[in-house]
Amino acid sequence: MKKINEILSHIKNCPEFRKINTHETIQRFIEILPLKLKKGIKFAYVKRQILYFVLTHPVYKMEFEYNKSLINTLLKKSHIANIDDIKFFVTNIIEKKELSKEGKEYYDERSFGIFENNITNKELHEKVEQIRKIIKNS
Numbered sequence: 001m002k003k004i005n006e007i008l009s010h011i012k013n014c015p016e017f018r019k020i021n022t023h024e025t026i027q028r029f030i031e032i033l034p035l036k037l038k039k040g041i042k043f044a045y046v047k048r049q050i051l052y053f054v055l056t057h058p059v060y061k062m063e064f065e066y067n068k069s070l071i072n073t074l075l076k077k078s079h080i081a082n083i084d085d086i087k088f089f090v091t092n093i094i095e096k097k098e099l100s101k102e103g104k105e106y107y108d109e110r111s112f113g114i115f116e117n118n119i120t121n122k123e124l125h126e127k128v129e130q131i132r133k134i135i136k137n138s
Contacts, residue, residue: 022046029078037067042091049084054091064088111135
């Protein structure tokens with residue numbers, strides 16, 4: 001019986017899954033870029049032998065244009081086939097950041113503080129009475 005990694009590698013090498021392999025190769029290429037360039041990449045894709053980088057800010061576009069020769073050199077060293085040119089553009093879609101709810105959650109008290117306190121231990125009896133007082137006040 002074959003192991004799961006053998007099955008996955010066999011499926012991955014099928015020509016039908018060429019896009020998955022290309023995407024994985026592009027992700028590995030992005031990982032070898034310098035950090036100042038890597039931070040500005042939203043995603044990348046290949047279309048008609050051109051590698052497109054979608055950037056997050058116009059400043060990164062200027063940085064990529066300045067370092068285009070470095071990127072071409074890294075592209076040749078990574079042996080990515082069928083890429084003749086690289087282009088950069090900034091997306092015009094603004095990402096919405098999710099607002100995190102870090103505030104405390106408050107719940108309405110359901111109890112009215114009406115219950116019997118049958119505890120014989122004096123300290124615990126006083127604690128329960130303090131809790132009853134807090135419930136009645138809220």
